[in-house]
Amino acid sequence: MRHTLPIAPQFYVTAPQPCPYLDGRMERKLFTALQGEHAQKLNDTLSKQGFRRSQNVLYRPSCAECSACLSARIRVADFIPSRSHKRVLKKAEGLRRNATSPWATEEQFGLFRRYLDTRHADGGMADMDIFEFAAMIEETPIKSRVIEYTRPPGLGERGRPLAAVCLTDVFDDGLSMVYSFYDPDLADLSLGTYVILDHIAIAREAGLPYVYLGYWVPGSRKMGYKAGFPALEIYKGGRWQDLGDPADHKAELHPLSVDPIAEQVARINLPDTRTPPRE
Structure with a gap:
């Protein structure tokens, strides 16, 4: 009779660097x-505890004197679009969705560069080249998809031009929007919001209960839009809870708001992959 041991990954801490949000x-x-x-099982389990994936790494903020970053997800069954969401869906109804395997293309990279140059020229990805972009898209050890959104061709255009792209992971309980980008010239379509709304629709069609949005940060203008989605939950104090009034969640910015790394790691629940005994 043979058994495998439970997963026992090693955890590490990065060196401090400037926060992109505060x-x-x-x-x-x-x-x-x-x-x-x-x-896949490790990713599913740790994502339920506030972790996010970047290529072949799972990470969670663990700042020395701050616990502002809160993992956020939408409860699909309880989500009811607001009037503004319905207007976004109406304006973008001509877009066509195409789900593909995680494979980078030159067209995606061209859109990605335009998006960064317009929206995040001073961000951490500003210097990313096509090889690094391909690694971001393609280096995934779990079930991932690239969701492309194309628009009807304009005068003199061939094919359907690419409007937005989202790298999406598939969990056992939902979809995780790893990274999305869109055509900055189509600001009137509110494509960032539209892509989230469409992922809610995809999750509903697939019978998945959640759409994971990444981190929401109280006080960060970059992340404020996430609080505008109904049925939003945040991972806080070791459990998922309704967001409620965003004003009730103030950034914790003092040393005692963060437990020591050893205590954080000790409380992480890991999946048990032991093979059950044969009868």
């Missing part, structure tokens, strides 16, 4: 490698 703060991440035959 001015004057320093960012630090707790992370572990995502690899091997149990990568």
Whole structure:
């Protein structure tokens, strides 16, 4: 009779660097490698505890004096679009969705560069080249998809021009929007919002209960839009809870708001991959 041991990944902490969300703060991440035959199960389990994937790494903010970043997800069954959401869906109804395997293309990269140059020229991805872009899209040890959105061709155009792209992971309980970008010239279509709304529709069609949006940060204008989605939950205090009034969640910016790394790691629940005994 043979058994395998439970997954026992090693966890590490990055060196501090400037926070992209809150001015004057320093960012630090707790992370572990995502690899091997149990990568999907590890990803599913840790994502329910506030972790996010970047290529073959799972990470969670673990800043020395700040606990502002809160993982956010939408409860699909309870989501009711607002009037503004309905207007976005109406304006973008001509878009066509195409789900593909995680494979990078030159057209995607061209859109990605235009998006960064217009919206995030001073961000951490500003210098990313086509090879790094391909790695972001293609280096995934779990079930991932690239969701492309194309618009009807204009005068003199051939084919359907690419309007938006989202790298999406498929969990056992939902969809995770790893990274999305869109045509900055189509600002009137509110494509960032539209892509989220369409992922809610995809999850509903697939019978998946959640759409994971990444992190919501109280006080960050970059992340404020996420609080505008109904049925939003945040991972806070070791459990998922309704967002409620966003004003009730103030950024915790003092040393005692963060537990020591060893205590954080000790409380992480890991999946048990032991093979049940044969009868």
